[in-house]
Amino acid sequence: MPNLQRMSMFPYQQPDLSGHFGPYGGSFVSETLTHAIQELREAYARYQHDPEFLREFHYELKHFVGRPSPVYHAARTSREMGGAQIYLKREDLNHTGAHKINNVIGQAMLAKRMGKPRVIAETGAGQHGVATATICARYGLECVVYMGAEDVKRQSPNVYRMKLLGATVVPVESGSKTLKDALNEAMRDWVANVDNTFYIIGTVAGPHPYPMMVRDFQSVIGKECLVQMPEMLAEQNIPAQQPDAVVACVGGGSNAMGIFHPYIPFESTRLIGVEAAGEGLDGDRHSASLQKGSPGVLHGNRTYILQDANGQITETHSVSAGLDYPGVGPEHAWLKDIGRAEYVGVTDREALAAFHYLCRTEGIIPALESSHAVAYAMQLARTMRPDQSILVNLSGRGDKDIGTVADLSGADFYCRPSCQGQSVKGGEQPIKIVK
Numbered sequence: 001m002p003n004l005q006r007m008s009m010f011p012y013q014q015p016d017l018s019g020h021f022g023p024y025g026g027s028f029v030s031e032t033l034t035h036a037i038q039e040l041r042e043a044y045a046r047y048q049h050d051p052e053f054l055r056e057f058h059y060e061l062k063h064f065v066g067r068p069s070p071v072y073h074a075a076r077t078s079r080e081m082g083g084a085q086i087y088l089k090r091e092d093l094n095h096t097g098a099h100k101i102n103n104v105i106g107q108a109m110l111a112k113r114m115g116k117p118r119v120i121a122e123t124g125a126g127q128h129g130v131a132t133a134t135i136c137a138r139y140g141l142e143c144v145v146y147m148g149a150e151d152v153k154r155q156s157p158n159v160y161r162m163k164l165l166g167a168t169v170v171p172v173e174s175g176s177k178t179l180k181d182a183l184n185e186a187m188r189d190w191v192a193n194v195d196n197t198f199y200i201i202g203t204v205a206g207p208h209p210y211p212m213m214v215r216d217f218q219s220v221i222g223k224e225c226l227v228q229m230p231e232m233l234a235e236q237n238i239p240a241q242q243p244d245a246v247v248a249c250v251g252g253g254s255n256a257m258g259i260f261h262p263y264i265p266f267e268s269t270r271l272i273g274v275e276a277a278g279e280g281l282d283g284d285r286h287s288a289s290l291q292k293g294s295p296g297v298l299h300g301n302r303t304y305i306l307q308d309a310n311g312q313i314t315e316t317h318s319v320s321a322g323l324d325y326p327g328v329g330p331e332h333a334w335l336k337d338i339g340r341a342e343y344v345g346v347t348d349r350e351a352l353a354a355f356h357y358l359c360r361t362e363g364i365i366p367a368l369e370s371s372h373a374v375a376y377a378m379q380l381a382r383t384m385r386p387d388q389s390i391l392v393n394l395s396g397r398g399d400k401d402i403g404t405v406a407d408l409s410g411a412d413f414y415c416r417p418s419c420q421g422q423s424v425k426g427g428e429q430p431i432k433i434v435k
């Protein structure tokens with residue numbers, strides 16, 4: 001149970017009624033969308049504490065997603081690091097393989113109650129698209145997913161998954177043909193079809209109430225940890241009730257907010273967000289909005305963004321498509337400014353090393369996004385004592401990334417399971433998945 005003594009001093013009530021986290025957040029949308037946003041705010045205000053809504057949400061999380069996800073003591077890794085005990089919150093074990101489904105269920109339940117039969121979403125790597133297509137199949141909603149044409153090519157297995165689930169995938173040919181272009185296109189669709197369409201955003205970004213609403217739905221992660229950690233720590237005879245640090249990767253920031261938020265009042269628990277440092281924070285091939293960006297407006301809210309001197313959004317890079325985003329949720333901007341959370345960078349190379357390490361040492365194939373958090377936790381553990389602990393949000397599983405990893409490792413990767421480990425017969429060529 002939460003240690004109430006530690007909860008006394010931090011009155012954290014964010015955002016305010018207009019959706020601001022200090023100077024960040026808010027709602028910057030065209031006039032055509034103000035009505036839709038207002039309607040969504042009212043619907044969320046009405047259902048957010050509604051016992052029947054919450055009962056259904058938790059029923060879905062338990063029976064469809066498989067929650068609660070376990071907390072796992074990475075004992076071998078901890079021993080080899082020779083410092084703090086490392087624990088993994090296993091969001092990789094959720095149905096569809098990541099934390100994204102938690103939020104998508106909440107928003108799809110709102111769509112049903114608001115009488116919107118059509119759902120749209122944008123996706124980068126395809127994980128949010130797959131989660132959305134999954135829940136639309138479950139609830140009988142029409143589903144349209146916007147995806148940059150470049151990402152459609154890079155993530156063909158996820159594109160096919162969405163199609164199997166009955167979704168329409170629209171390749172976006174404008175701009176750099178990646179996530180931010182897909183986002184713009186989804187916004188355009190929403191403006192044209194507000195009457196019958198619900199826009200499911202996949203992270204803690206967008207105009208108010210999205211950052212708050214997505215955080216609330218994802219907070220189930222941290223709430224479970226508050227209950228699970230005392231038991232796990234007691235097993236190792238660690239006197240503390242809660243971990244000394246909580247570490248999560250930050251793309252838009254939803255898995256991090258989901259595990260951070262319930263821990264905000266626990267001031268002796270450090271909260272550490274790990275951004276993608278790509279090829280290094282000294283150049284521009286990274287996605288570290290909080291460490292290298294500056295405040296500005298992107299996708300309906302004010303936050304830290306990666307922009308040039310003229311306010312143009314700059315190209316970002318990360319080995320993991322899920323972290324490759326030039327902005328970040330506004331609540332992270334606020335937690336950074338008030339010093340409650342710290343933000344650090346992990347490079348592509350370090351994340352890949354942690355990916356391979358976790359595979360070999362714990363028997364867990366992590367998502368490349370999550371590998372960033374694992375890499376930092378491994379570095380941090382070495383600076384701490386064995387009676388201290390670090391809780392890592394393992395946001396997703398790495399099945400979707402094995403093509404990328406094989407390609408970067410120079411290994412042959414056979415797309416078809418039937419040719420794995422065999423010589424290729426009948427003129428079939430091994431298919432090398434290109435990132």
Ligand SMILES: *Cc1c(COP(=O)(O)O)cnc(C)c1O
Pocket residue numbers: 098099100127128202203204249250251252253254255256322323367369370395396397
């Ligand atoms: C999408 C994704 C992320 C990044 O999104 P956040 O909103 O920052 O959580 C991280 N991990 C996995 C596995 C993802 O699929």
